[in-house]
């Protein structure tokens with residue numbers, strides 16, 4: 001059986017990534033922090049294990065407003081990329097817009 005590989009990239013193309021295998025979780029979120037961080041009424045988050053997610057081009061910028069929670073984005077075009085919470089270290093969430 002062939003392994004599923006999803007490719008992702010930001011708006012300007014500076015950041016590229018690959019995700020291998022099946023995501024463990026897909027759902028939308030519309031809380032205050034995510035609406036402001038994403039700049040839209042909601043986003044769909046795709047959850048992968050950190051070992052499934054690999055940046056293959058570029059370097060993400062990060063921002064943390066809540067201790068332990070890190071949001072990543074492209075420093076050139078501003079595209080939202082990911083969300084990581086130190087309290088759930090084996091979960092990496094990516095915005096659907098990044099794919």
Ligand SMILES: [Zn+2]
Pocket residue numbers: 010011012013014015074075076077078079
């Ligand atoms: Zn970009």
